[in-house]
Amino acid sequence: MRLAVIPGDGIGPEVIAEALKVLGEVIPTAEITRYDLGAARWHATGELLPESVLGELRDHDAILLGAVGDPSVPSGILERGLLLRLRFELDHHVNLRPARLYPGVKSPIADPGEIDMIVVREGTEGLYAGNGGLLRKDTPHEIATEVSVNTSFGVERVVRDAFTRAAARPRKHLTLVHKTNVLTHAGSLWSRVVEEVSLQHPDVTVAYQHVDATTIHMVTDPGRFDVIVTDNLFGDILTDLAAAVTGGIGLAASGNLDITRRNPSMFEPVHGSAPDIAGQGIADPTAAVLSVALLLDHLGEHESARRIEASVAFDLATRDHNSPGGTFAIGDRLAALVSSNVRTG
Ligand code: NAD
Ligand code: IPM
Ligand code: MN
DSSP states (O other): OEEEEEEESTTHHHHHHHHHHHHHHHOTTOEEEEOOOSHHHHHHHSOSSOHHHHHHHHTSSEEEEEEOOOTTSOTTHHIIIIIIHHHHHTTOOEEEEEEEOOTTOOOSSSSOOOOEEEEEEEOSSEEEEEEEEEESTTSTTOEEEEEEEOOHHHHHHHHHHHHHHHHTSSSOEEEEEEOTTTOHHHHHHHHHHHHHHHTTOTTSEEEEEEHHHHHHHHHHOGGGOSEEEEOHHHHHHHHHHHHHHTTOGGGOEEEEEOTTOSSOEEEEESSOOOTTTTTTTOSOOHHHHHHHHHHHHHTTOHHHHHHHHHHHHHHHHHSOTTSOOOHHHHHHHHHHHHHTTOOOO
């Protein structure tokens, strides 16, 4: 297994160190190549993602990324020039973001019930496409545009993936989240694609919700969601919310998948570089560890992925959540649990 690792900025390297500790327990033979991309490299050389590095990254089975973004770099340079460029170049069209409330984890919702959903977020289009500009810049009549790009090809492949995932889950329920009452062009395309693909999945029940109302239900009745399919920006926002209601952003993992497998997929915590806590050794590495489990599942190493998930579940069920220990302590605990092959459920 050849893995490229991009620790990145802020808490990225801190949580990745722990994730690699855990990975080493399940796949000791994994070949790891580390790529120092991010704020430090940009300051030193002006480089974000050199072509040669992109070429090397393509030559791996998967990529593990910590986080990018730093207050010393103008907003968007690293996010667009590195993270989004990777997602676009490697055609990571399915951004998979599970959100599950593990036993023992406290939700900020008083009576949350069972929460177990996956958000299938479109990853290469929408408002992230970079289609826009500034007209009449530095005049009182300046105009800024950001055009959301939704192609029938791009929407269909993500919707198909979401239906396939829903069909494989016990509840077989899919919710399309959009804003069809205002974004009538893109909304029409997404709705029609969902309707067409649903004909091939009569076993999957389908619901539609506007994104604003979805934020209400995510907080008042999150248990209603099974699989959510949505566009790039709605998915970004909803998955921070889904993380918050399932115990916090420190637990939320994601996979940026090229489901055609032509390019390596990339796994990363949902959270960012968290400059407010970077360098303090207090970031929770669990999201990065669970991202390794998603990575292993993607590479067919299901048994190892289950071992990691079981260890996380055990740790979360037995953790003192008021004082969980620092980044290293959590990583050490998870590595020990994985090596002792703990089982739950
Ligand atoms: P953030 O996710 O970095 O932080 C939001 C809040 O969550 C902060 O209070 C932070 O301390 C907390 N937090 C995040 N990860 C945590 C963890 N593992 N354990 C405990 N607490 C954690 O979002 P932000 O502050 O909006 O962004 C900071 C930078 O990260 C920006 O430059 C942004 O562009 C970038 N960013 C990168 C990614 C990525 O690389 N995938 C994702 C989101 C944001
Ligand atoms: C995420 C982040 C990224 C996104 C940014 C940093 C480009 O917020 O992974 O959720 O918006 O997708
Ligand atoms: Mn985000």
